[in-house]
Amino acid sequence: xxxxxxxxxxxxxxxxxxxxxxxxxxxxxxxxxxxxxxxxxxxxxxxxxxxxxxxxxxxxxxxxxxxxxxxxxxxxxxxxxxxxxxxxxxxxxxxxxxxxxxxxxxxxxxxxxxxxxxxxxxxxxxxxxxxxxxxxxxxxxxxxxxxxxxxxxxxxxxxxxxxxxxxxxxxxxxxxxxxxxxxxxxxxxxxxxxxxxxxxxxxxxxxxxxxxxxxxxxxxxxxxxxxxxxxxxxxxxxxxxxxxxxxxxxxxxxxxxxxxxxxxxxxxxxxxxxxxxxxxxxxxxxxxxxxxxxxxxxxxxxxxxxxxxxxxxxxxxxxxxxxxxxxxxxxxxxxxxxxxxxxxxxxxxx
Amino acid sequence: xxxxxxxxxxxxxxxxxxxxxxxxxxxxxxxxxxxxxxxxxxxxxxxxxxxxxxxxxxxxxxxxxxxxxxxxxxxxxxxxxxxxxxxxxxxxxxxxxxxxxxxxxxxxxxxxxxxxxxxxxxxxxxxxxxxxxxxxxxxxxxxxxxxxxxxxxxxxxxxxxxxxxxxxxxxxxxxxxxxxxxxxxxxxxxxxxxxxxxxxxxxxxxxxxxxxxxxxxxxxxxxxxxxxxxxxxxxxxxxxxxxxxxxxxxxxxxxxxxxxxxxxxxxxxxxxxxxxxxxxxxxxxxxxxxxxxxxxxxxxxxxxxxxxxxxxxxxxxxxxxxxxxxxxxxxxxxxxxxxxxxxxxxxxxx
DNA sequence: CCGAATATGCTCGATTGGAGCATATATGGA
DNA sequence: TCCATATATGCTCCAATCGAGCATATTCGG
Numbered sequence: 139x140x141x142x143x144x145x146x147x148x149x150x151x152x153x154x155x156x157x158x159x160x161x162x163x164x165x166x167x168x169x170x171x172x173x174x175x176x177x178x179x180x181x182x183x184x185x186x187x188x189x190x191x192x193x194x195x196x197x198x199x200x201x202x203x204x205x206x207x208x209x210x211x212x213x214x215x216x217x218x219x220x221x222x223x224x225x226x227x228x229x230x231x232x233x234x235x236x237x238x239x240x241x242x243x244x245x246x247x248x249x250x251x252x253x254x255x256x257x258x259x260x261x262x263x264x265x266x267x268x269x270x271x272x273x274x275x276x277x278x279x280x281x282x283x284x285x286x287x288x289x290x291x292x293x294x295x296x297x298x299x300x301x302x303x304x305x306x307x308x309x310x311x312x313x314x315x316x317x318x319x320x321x322x323x324x325x326x327x328x329x330x331x332x333x334x335x336x337x338x339x340x341x342x343x344x345x346x347x348x349x350x351x352x353x354x355x356x357x358x359x360x361x362x363x364x365x366x367x368x369x370x371x372x373x374x375x376x377x378x379x380x381x382x383x384x385x386x387x388x389x390x391x392x393x394x395x396x397x398x399x400x401x402x403x404x405x406x407x408x409x410x411x412x413x414x415x416x417x418x419x420x421x422x423x424x425x426x427x428x429x430x431x432x433x434x435x436x437x438x439x440x441x442x443x444x445x446x447x448x449x450x451x452x453x454x455x456x457x458x459x460x461x462x463x464x465x466x467x468x469x470x471x472x473x474x475x476x477x478x479x480x481x482x483x484x485x486x487x488x
Numbered sequence: 489x490x491x492x493x494x495x496x497x498x499x500x501x502x503x504x505x506x507x508x509x510x511x512x513x514x515x516x517x518x519x520x521x522x523x524x525x526x527x528x529x530x531x532x533x534x535x536x537x538x539x540x541x542x543x544x545x546x547x548x549x550x551x552x553x554x555x556x557x558x559x560x561x562x563x564x565x566x567x568x569x570x571x572x573x574x575x576x577x578x579x580x581x582x583x584x585x586x587x588x589x590x591x592x593x594x595x596x597x598x599x600x601x602x603x604x605x606x607x608x609x610x611x612x613x614x615x616x617x618x619x620x621x622x623x624x625x626x627x628x629x630x631x632x633x634x635x636x637x638x639x640x641x642x643x644x645x646x647x648x649x650x651x652x653x654x655x656x657x658x659x660x661x662x663x664x665x666x667x668x669x670x671x672x673x674x675x676x677x678x679x680x681x682x683x684x685x686x687x688x689x690x691x692x693x694x695x696x697x698x699x700x701x702x703x704x705x706x707x708x709x710x711x712x713x714x715x716x717x718x719x720x721x722x723x724x725x726x727x728x729x730x731x732x733x734x735x736x737x738x739x740x741x742x743x744x745x746x747x748x749x750x751x752x753x754x755x756x757x758x759x760x761x762x763x764x765x766x767x768x769x770x771x772x773x774x775x776x777x778x779x780x781x782x783x784x785x786x787x788x789x790x791x792x793x794x795x796x797x798x799x800x801x802x803x804x805x806x807x808x809x810x811x812x813x814x815x816x817x818x819x820x821x822x823x824x825x826x827x828x829x830x831x832x833x834x835x836x837x838x
Numbered sequence: 839c840c841g842a843a844t845a846t847g848c849t850c851g852a853t854t855g856g857a858g859c860a861t862a863t864a865t866g867g868a
Numbered sequence: 869t870c871c872a873t874a875t876a877t878g879c880t881c882c883a884a885t886c887g888a889g890c891a892t893a894t895t896c897g898g
Contacts, residue, residue, distance in 0.1 A: 239589040240565075340826070434888085456845075459895055460844090461844080461845060462846085471672070787878090806864075806865095811876060
């Protein structure tokens with residue numbers, strides 16, 4: 139998925155139709171589901187709204203909130219999403235954006251008996267609130283599912299301890315069906331994804347990293363799906379909480395998109411209260427991206443870009459000099475073409 | 489769509505389901521279709537593969553190639569896409585990426601009787617070839633559908649002559665159903681989208697611009713769909729070729745994505761022959777983005793980023809000094825995190 | 839009243855990107 | 869043949885940006 143070097147593939151031809159009219163004979167009995175990665179930041183922790191798996195079932199894993207889409211009731215996918223999220227959780231979604239449409243078979247535990255579902259993943263940003271009105275629902279840090287993504291206290295140990303050696307072993311293993319070698323060698327993919335051997339860490343490659351772990355059989359979901367690569371490990375470590383179906387993949391996509399978007403659209407403010415200090419804003423950005431700028435430059439950046447304006451108030455009790463309070467300057471949307479927290483790539487902390 | 493300022497909406501609650509298991513009751517009788525915007529560059533012109541509308545029907549408009557997706561035959565959406573494109577056109581797609589999933593009713597001529605279709609738009613980049621093996625299919629410049637997007641010979645006249653005055657008139661008109669005012673005023677949207685009043689032109693806002701024209705009733709599709717805003721114009725100009733259904737919207741999304749992606753991924757090379765001069769490369773980039781860099785800096789940029797390497801050969805018959813031939817340096821993918829033609833925003837050519 | 843902790847303001851230097859000058863090497867016509 | 873012209877290529881200059889650190893301001897708790 140998303141392999142740039144993939145070269146041209148030769149698929150087998152098959153029946154299809156290509157016509158200017160829209161009266162196609164189409165596959166019946168398909169359902170559309172909407173999966174939402176609803177993200178907030180609570181106490182400097184990026185959290186997603188999840189529904190806890192049924193503890194009675196074996197291997198109770200979390201799921202993302204899900205709702206069917208009925209085209210007769212809703213004009214657009216997004217309005218359908220907003221409706222059931224509002225109905226089920228009481229949350230009023232601020233920013234919502236489509237992520238990706240999955241229609242894969244074989245990624246489910248019960249492949250073959252799958253209900254032929256198309257699931258459209260959405261990312262939604264909202265403010266952290268205690269109440270969400272969801273039975274079995276809870277806000278959980280997204281780093282519980284992806285511990286290797288949390289660089290706020292430096293490089294996560296889990297990479298050097300659990301991931302790196304196993305990916306290297308996997309890269310050295312002979313590839314089974316060796317007829318079609320992948321265009322990028324496993325070793326190179328591992329190095330680029332996880333910033334090994336001095337390669338820079340790219341915080342946006344969340345999905346690529348998870349897919350690599352899945353392919354290598356290191357994600358719990360790979361074992362659940364019966365992937366041969368997973369069965370081969372004798373000492374498979376726990377690499378984050380698994381989720382049902384391919385929901386961890388959807389969440390990974392959501393994190394990738396959030397990390398990318400925050401840099402060129404003012405979406406951080408969807409996660410902030412109306413008034414905040416610049417340091418609180420920085421902490422929120424860093425919760426999502428990892429540590430980036432030092433304090434003085436972050437201030438220069440956001441003030442200089444016109445993203446915020448002082449309210450005139452100050453917040454005392456900061457442990458030192460009181461901090462000015464700021465609010466989002468909505469007018470920036472009318473002025474700049476792509477306003478965002480333009481933090482550039484950090485200087486290769488590997 | 490994609491309105492950042494949209495604020496929190498209050499949708500009406502409705503029936504839905506939110507459960508950790510996957511046994512949802514889902515809407516039956518839905519079909520999945522794949523629409524492909526297959527893009528190439530031919531003679532310095534960005535072209536898309538379209539199927540000419542049936543000339544017997546009234547208002548024969550073009551469509552994008554379409555194929556149904558059958559989850560029983562194909563494991564993933566992308567493999568399904570590659571299969572029928574290969575089968576129908578003989579084209580071996582190089583780069584393919586999912587664009588957006590549309591499930592809107594009401595955008596079709598025959599709303600109400602719509603076949604409840606979900607269409608998943610794909611962008612595919614390929615090399616320009618004369619033969620495509622498609623009855624009624626042809627390569628057509630994407631600027632025929634979006635003439636206001638072609639800035640290669642300066643600001644297109646159509647903006648000042650046909651678009652700007654009408655958008656201003658539309659902005660001054662009282663909004664019907666005025667209960668919920670949009671968060672960004674019409675005038676501001678028009679200014680930002682089309683770079684009016686000295687605002688910088690953002691070449692990536694292709695979709696926003698088309699949607700604005702549609703809303704204002706200036707796109708032919710709006711009239712076809714029976715939008716009231718379209719009927720009010722007494723002198724509606726021809727603003728590009730229309731397409732059937734919402735295919736022009738899909739193509740707009742494809743152009744947006746191509747323009748964005750070319751800057752941080754080496755996707756231009758999917759459009760180039762194996763060997764090329766740097767000026768040919770620049771012309772291809774400019775065909776997609778509009779004029780950006782002057783020649784010397786483009787050379788410095790591309791060579792400095794390690795995107796290309798000389799083949800040792802030269803191309804004579806350039807009308808002057810022979811030009812060195814280059815090829816894409818695939819190894820760049822192993823070195824840099826986000827290699828692309830990093831042309832930055834041009835200095836506000838309004 | 840002092841020291842610690844935090845907030846805020848300013849400067850310096852390296853890097854990047856836009857623009858132009860200068861040089862190299864073809865083609866075509868006088 | 870030789871020169872005008874056109875294009876390709878190499879190099880320099882300058883302004884804007886960005887990372888990093890120093891300096892100052894203001895509060896709180898002994």
